[in-house]
Amino acid sequence: MVVTDLDGTLLNHHNYTTGDVPQTIQILSKKNIPVIFNTSKTYAETRRLQHELGVDTPFIVENGSCIFLPKHQFPIQPDNASERDSFWSITTGEAVNKIEQVLSAIDTPETCYVRLSRCSAQKASALTGLTLEHAKQAIAREYSEPIIWQADDALLDNFIRELESHHLKTLQGGRFLHVLGQCDKGLATNILAEYYGDNIRIIALGDSPNDLDMLALADIPVIVHSPSSQHLERLIKPAIKSVATAPQGWTEAINKSLHFISTGAGYE
Numbered sequence: 001m002v003v004t005d006l007d008g009t010l011l012n013h014h015n016y017t018t019g020d021v022p023q024t025i026q027i028l029s030k031k032n033i034p035v036i037f038n039t040s041k042t043y044a045e046t047r048r049l050q051h052e053l054g055v056d057t058p059f060i061v062e063n064g065s066c067i068f069l070p071k072h073q074f075p076i077q078p079d080n081a082s083e084r085d086s087f088w089s090i091t092t093g094e095a096v097n098k099i100e101q102v103l104s105a106i107d108t109p110e111t112c113y114v115r116l117s118r119c120s121a122q123k124a125s126a127l128t129g130l131t132l133e134h135a136k137q138a139i140a141r142e143y144s145e146p147i148i149w150q151a152d153d154a155l156l157d158n159f160i161r162e163l164e165s166h167h168l169k170t171l172q173g174g175r176f177l178h179v180l181g182q183c184d185k186g187l188a189t190n191i192l193a194e195y196y197g198d199n200i201r202i203i204a205l206g207d208s209p210n211d212l213d214m215l216a217l218a219d220i221p222v223i224v225h226s227p228s229s230q231h232l233e234r235l236i237k238p239a240i241k242s243v244a245t246a247p248q249g250w251t252e253a254i255n256k257s258l259h260f261i262s263t264g265a266g267y268e
Helices: 021-030 043-053 096-105 121-128 132-139 153-165 185-194 209-216 229-233 248-263
Strands: 002-004 035-038 059-061 066-070 082-084 087-091 113-115 144-149 169-172 177-180 203-206 220-225 240-245
Touching: 002 248, 021 035, 021 043, 021 248, 035 043, 035 185, 043 059, 043 132, 059 185, 066 185, 096 144, 096 177, 121 132, 153 169, 169 209, 185 209, 203 209, 203 248, 209 220, 209 229, 220 229, 220 248, 240 248
Parallel strands: 002 035, 002 203, 035 059, 203 220, 220 240
Antiparallel strands: 059 066, 066 087, 082 087, 113 144, 144 177, 169 177
């Protein structure tokens, strides 16, 4: 299966365009290779993109915090799963109200950072480049809090230690530092892969440090070139790295991965 980050990996980092990604997804679908979105985006954002790109598969939101399985593909309710719309939801992270309580209780003042959920749609749009409608979906966090840090590194280190003392963690994405529970994209991918059986092979694509855990467990780890991919390259050596940025880089990397799988000729 293909497990992919969205912003900066499948979607262009600056303008969120998709290029010929829909056609590439169709090719994968004809090969019975599911495309799994594994993203820092919210449930509403991810469902919208699935609809726009013609994807009907499980997906993972808010950096591994919750996994969604379509009921028509997985008719038996998994243990510890809840129901949401036409999906089973498996929560691996923390609810946003827990994160809110911790941020309010720790000593680090909120003047040190900007919280996405506290932004107006207009400000969120300015920070992300999203339309106002899409920015509203991004603000509606359920399992994590994206922040922009505005203080020095010493205060950041202390902030992270304070969060860890309350069993929360941070992950660095392409734009935001994400505050969330003890989960990540790799943990969620591993859980989801179990529902596909023992013989599943994973192509994982990412561009930022928050994709590290997902890439680390993949059979074919892929870095898509982006403004933040240098940071990820310091942490892991990919099997494939795209030359182009998203969305062209995503299709390029998928084609190289499929070539390797079909021929065994090695990575390009």
